Amino acid sequence: MIFSLTLNAALDRFLYTERLTEDDTVRVERVKDYPAGKGVDVSRVVNELGGHSVSIAFLGGHTGKIVEEMLDEEGVVYATVRSDKETRTNILIETKKGQYRLSLPGPVISNREVDKLFKTVDILLRKDDYLLLCGSVPEGVSNDIYRQLCSRMRGIGVNVYIDSDKEPFSEGVKAGPKGIKPNTHELQRLLKRDLKGESDLRRAVQEVSEKYSIEEVLLTMGGKGALALLSGSLYRINVPEVPVKSAVGAGDSFLAAYCMSRELGETAEVALKMAGAASSAAVMTPGTELCNYNDVIELLPRIEVKRL
Known part of the structure; x- marks a missing residue:
């Protein structure tokens, strides 16, 4: 079973308008809400692709209930860790000229709520399960939370993957997760240096693998695809050029499709092809709709995986 964890879940509210005009009334033509947060996105993708996943997330207040209702509508299974505070809402404004993202402050999580999280994870997770620790850490939660959870879960044989950034990520890798999924910017921040060109990126991927086991x-x-270092073997994933409507969730789709395929027993090459197809399909949908199953299947033959 694949479990995702979202500590900083949100409701993403997309406002569609032709343009933003200073000091004048802006008419919003359309409003669309999405359940959001990297781990939430992972579980939504697994569900869309026909797999089985449970989304674990802090949710609270009226907004938290809206997120639950939306997950119910999509058929996503979730385990809410109830928070006393209101789940945050992000405002995304889409115009003809581009997209503007307003990220509102999240709730302050209490020590009692963190304790509930640990109890929830301890009850749900079993040996050989997958736990994907995704996204940012809200106020009130220690930046070493991913390291704590990783150590705890690896001790019972859970496959832990981390997809985060900055201190929560740099702390989390110290516990030696089975896998990580950074983008180029996150990898540079982890190594605290600029990476120039693919040769540099290949060396950096191997360096991180060796340094943190x-x-x-x-x-x-x-759009340049992906690199994957799996048990010492390096792979290059090439993806086709596709029409881009929104880049939100492409990385989450990659991780979700990859872990779902491996959990089902697929080879590395098959899992990476599925991941490349899911990430490419995700950018073809607006907002945070993520990938569509039919698009993923159509794109699969166009994904190239090379062992280097």
């Missing part, structure tokens, strides 16, 4: 490093590079 991480078996699998999945590096997504946007």
Whole structure:
């Protein structure tokens, strides 16, 4: 079973308008809400692709209930860790000229709520399960939370993957997760240096794997595809050029499709092809709709995986 964890879940509210005009009334033509958060996105993708996943997330207040209702509508199974505070809402404004993202402050999580999280994870997770620790850490939660959870779960044989950034990520890798999924910017921040060119990126992926004893490093590079270091073998994933409507969730789709395929017993090459197809399909949908199953299947033959 694949479990995702979202500590900083949100409701993403997309406002569609022709243009933003200073000091004048802006008419919003359409409003669309999505359940959001990297781990939530992972579980939504697994569900869309026909797999089985449970989304674990802090949710609270009226907004938290809206997120639950939306997950119910999609058929996504979730385990809410109830928070006393209101789940945050992000405002995304889409115009003809581009997209503007307003990220509102999240709730302050209490120690009692963190304790509930640990109890929930301890009850749900079993040996050989997958736990994907995704996204940012809200106020009130220690930046070493991913390291704590990783150590706890690896001790019972859970396959832990981390997809985060900055201190929560740099702390989390110290516990030696089975895998990580940074993008290029996140990898640079982890190593605290600029990476120039693919040769540099290949060396960096191997460096991180060796330094932190991480078996699998999945590096997504946007439209340039991805690199993957799996048990010492390096792979290059090439993706086709597709029409881009929104880049939101492409990396989450990659991780979700990859882990779902491996959990089902697929080979590395098959799992990476599925991941490349899912990430490419995700950018073809607006907002945070993520990938569509039919698009993924159509794109699969166009994904190239080379062992280097």
